[in-house]
Amino acid sequence: MIARDRHQMAQILSDRMTRTYTTLSERQELEPDTSLVKTYMVEAHLSASAEPSQAQNLARSAFSPAAFGKASHVKIYTSGEPTLLSVEATVKSEQVTIYVDFTNSRYWVLHSMASSDAADWMIDRLVSSGPDLDRAWLPADFLESISQLGSFRGLNLDYDRRVVPDVDFQSPHVPVEFLKMQLWGNKAGDVLEILRKKGAFPHETTLSKVKVKFSLDEATNEEFSLDDIKYDGKVTARGTSFLSHIGLVSRVYETYAEQIQNLEKKYALRRNTCGDRLSLEGSPINFLFDRPIANLEVFSQCLFSCGEPFRLWGVPLRLADDFFRVNAVDLHVGSPLQFEIAPDFMRVYLPTGSCGNTIVRLYTNLQHHYDSLVRAVDGDERNVFDF
């Protein structure tokens, strides 16, 4: 259904969410995936203050038939508001509608009631269509703080070292190569604590999803959303209150945007020239590895091979036995950035004009594919992120 404005969009999504939850809880059934509201946080490579027309042009181009193929029959509908579009498409014979809300030109929110298969495919296609859009990446420590915004009702763990196979997984005493877990219930926090204990799996316990019961009105708690927030910026909503759902998404997105802006403001390297005076501002971000990198060469090759999930392009140059330098390009956004890598640290230089999203994506993916305990710190060894 096409939305004429954001109010109607909210009404459509709210009706679906509450009707589904009420009906199914009366029948004591689980919700089918197709009935759930899904919200995706997608970051555009635009200034937050960019004109709505710029964001709309970008959305139109990103959802063009060229990006999705003619078979998808993508159609774009304008609304009465300059910052809302409805997009219809056909994905494997399923009719999909996506509401694209770019009230903030940089931090877009997309909603759909389609199946996860179809909606996820659309979003995958959208962010890989060009360098202008990417997901909002939510690191594990951020997900944990999100779980504290309401009642923590479940978690997923997802760690896969096979993406960076710098150890022989067949030999004894190698670290865990793969750890996935799904847990529903009120004891999620306790389980997390146990897994993180020394001697358990602290390096591999990486949160990929948290389930949070959230209510805008904490006093009554009658109107609530039960949200699954995933590390790739997807939020699946159940519950009785769309307002609570969107309230939670907004809180998460605001914090995310603050972190991105902080990265770009404090760390991006820029030259200041005034007459014959030159000074530098900004600083590299130091990634510290609690467990040293086992094989620098393999690690570097995996990170900079252009492939998923890192999508970095660069030729690693060995400067010493235990030191590499890489002049890289982030293929998601096309920005250059530089790396210097030793077994226990990685310096990342973010040039001015680069997107802070690059750093968050790297950090998140290192947590999922290398070491859950990797830290990103500044020159005073304080955490770069404040989630």
Add this chain to the structure above:
Amino acid sequence: MRGTSLTFDLILLNLWIGMCRGVAGLPRNLRLLGYKDTWIEKKFPNQDLEPVCPDLVVASEKVKNTLLLEWKSGANTESDQLRRYSRVTQSDLETRAFIARDASHSHDVVIIGRSEYGDRLRIGIEHGHFPFPLLLVAMDGIGLSYNAFKVPQLNALFSPKLELDLRRVPSRFVPLDASSDLWEVAEVVMPKVLQYMTERRSRVDIAVVCQDICDTWSIMGQPARQAVTEKLVEAIRQASRMHFKKYIRLAANRGSFEIINNPLDLTSSKRTAVYKKLLSAQKSLLQAMRTGQGDGSEQLELFREPTN
């Protein structure tokens, strides 16, 4: 692929900036003393209105001190240059070099040279009775060789030696200068070309690229700019004739290059394959430009003489 050949000047410039900024893998002492890199090659007049131009100025309000750092890649000091440095006053630092009042309370001119030239450098300083601390650089650290700093913590820090591994110093604050090798220019410029592709540019002026890749461009003299430009053109020329032939073409007048094949024009699935080809091309280009440097087991050549 092994080996770097940053010039002595660039190694020291990046090292001191890195130490001031708390870069991972470097001693943190300077950062903890509050030193901040303030100016690069800032020229200012002394009390006699004669110019001085330290390679780097670092200043700390915390210990109320400024260091005017002068690198010497060769064996000799210039007596007139040292004399001019000796005539710098606190007032000059404050009013002409724009150093904060607290930080300009005391200052040192620091001469930093190679350990193998220590004796010769010391003679130059001794001869003029200058109080300038002399720091000597070796592969495993930097040591105070002559005179003393006004800040006692610095004397303790560099005596006998501040240990660090020069092979692991940062190099990306200021990655290039007029003396950089061709392959170093290519290492920096080809990722920039990918960025231009992403921005869907079809033609890029060489002058624009020079400013984009060379951080010190704005304060470079004409000869240095000329040297960088020539190397950049040569790097693009070689790339466009060999490994990047399908993707870029240097204009006949060598004032610009064209992007003749842009991966962004392809679908996302095909694009990744092209990026991988570009990655192989860059690897081959860098290897070709470094031909003659062995099979990957050569030693680090840290203290290369400037070529300009």
